[in-house]
Amino acid sequence: MEDRIRIFLNNYINGLYFPTVHLTDVIEILIITVIVYEIMLWIKNTKAWMLLKGMIMLGAFFLLAAIFKMHTILFVAKESISVLAIAAVVVFQPELRRALEKLGEKNFLTNVTLFDKSKENQRFSDETRDGIVRACFEMGSVCTGALIVVEQAIHLTEYEVTGIELDCKISSQVLVNIFEHNTPLHDGAVIIRGNRITSATCYLPLSDNMQISKELGTRHRAALGMSEVCDALVIAVSEETGQVSVAMGGQLERGVSKERLTERLNRIQYRSAEKKAKKWKGWRRNEKA
Numbered sequence: 001m002e003d004r005i006r007i008f009l010n011n012y013i014n015g016l017y018f019p020t021v022h023l024t025d026v027i028e029i030l031i032i033t034v035i036v037y038e039i040m041l042w043i044k045n046t047k048a049w050m051l052l053k054g055m056i057m058l059g060a061f062f063l064l065a066a067i068f069k070m071h072t073i074l075f076v077a078k079e080s081i082s083v084l085a086i087a088a089v090v091v092f093q094p095e096l097r098r099a100l101e102k103l104g105e106k107n108f109l110t111n112v113t114l115f116d117k118s119k120e121n122q123r124f125s126d127e128t129r130d131g132i133v134r135a136c137f138e139m140g141s142v143c144t145g146a147l148i149v150v151e152q153a154i155h156l157t158e159y160e161v162t163g164i165e166l167d168c169k170i171s172s173q174v175l176v177n178i179f180e181h182n183t184p185l186h187d188g189a190v191i192i193r194g195n196r197i198t199s200a201t202c203y204l205p206l207s208d209n210m211q212i213s214k215e216l217g218t219r220h221r222a223a224l225g226m227s228e229v230c231d232a233l234v235i236a237v238s239e240e241t242g243q244v245s246v247a248m249g250g251q252l253e254r255g256v257s258k259e260r261l262t263e264r265l266n267r268i269q270y271r272s273a274e275k276k277a278k279k280w281k282g283w284r285r286n287e288k289a
């Protein structure tokens with residue numbers, strides 16, 4: 001019995017192929033894993049998910065056609081594949097552009113430097129952050145609607161030109177004044193670059209996300225839509241409920257508190273700080289443990 005087991009194991013192990021694994025192979029696997037993960041995240045968060053579902057269905061259909069030897073369908077599929085690929089690129093041009101822009105935003109060199117909270121690295125000051133937070137909650141408390149776009153790495157010039165140009169230092173009073181009902185600047189969105197308001201009454205792209213709650217109107221749809229096409233942080237104050245919501249990266253967080261809004265602004269206050277902050281937190285946690 002023992003001999004039989006030994007023979008079986010010998011045959012089994014001898015039949016297996018153990019390739020020699022080098023360090024570069026491990027690095028390669030890790031890089032591919034990260035790329036696949038990023039592509040899957042991108043697919044999940046954009047309309048590309050619909051495209052993938054459509055492609056899976058088409059693939060299943062053509063597989064069936066191949067199994068049942070339907071030559072005409074297979075011929076049409078073969079001929080139209082390049083046209084379909086070009087059509088997909090045209091339809092998903094905004095998503096592809098955004099994905100490439102995101103890649104360009106990643107600053108690999110600065111990410112390996114130490115956490116830099118210097119003034120030069122600061123996108124906006126603490127006063128600006130506090131002014132935005134105060135204004136949003138003051139407007140919320142009296143149900144004044146507002147839409148505020150805080151620019152990050154991607155310049156929002158194409159949206160600025162849809163509104164009225166301003167060049168104004170940020171304070172809670174100025175923001176409250178802009179969104180005051182029945183004043184010339186209250187409609188549309190305000191765009192903030194650094195410590196200044198660059199324009200008001202700007203028109204933002206509306207999201208066509210089907211999952212957004214039906215009770216939300218165009219203000220929130222515009223906040224989400226803007227966050228889908230650029231890296232800005234968009235704050236919407238509801239005229240109906242007074243709630244403050246934040247949209248970024250195509251995700252809308254509704255009914256945030258003062259502390260949460262401050263935290264969201266803190267995260268973008270320093271250039272490429274988000275990643276570094278996470279790293280920093282990780283180290284500090286390890287220190288405690």
Ligand SMILES: Nc1ncnc2c1ncn2[C@@H]1O[C@H](COP(=O)(O)OP(=O)(O)OP(=O)(O)O)[C@@H](O)[C@H]1O
Nearest residue numbers: 145187188189203204217218219220222238239240
């Ligand atoms: N595309 C857009 N770009 C900029 N601002 C917009 C856009 N669409 C709507 N708004 C702003 O939103 C206001 C209309 O808000 P609406 O009531 O439809 O939205 P809502 O999401 O239900 O918000 P609220 O809770 O404040 O009512 C408009 O008066 C305008 O100021």
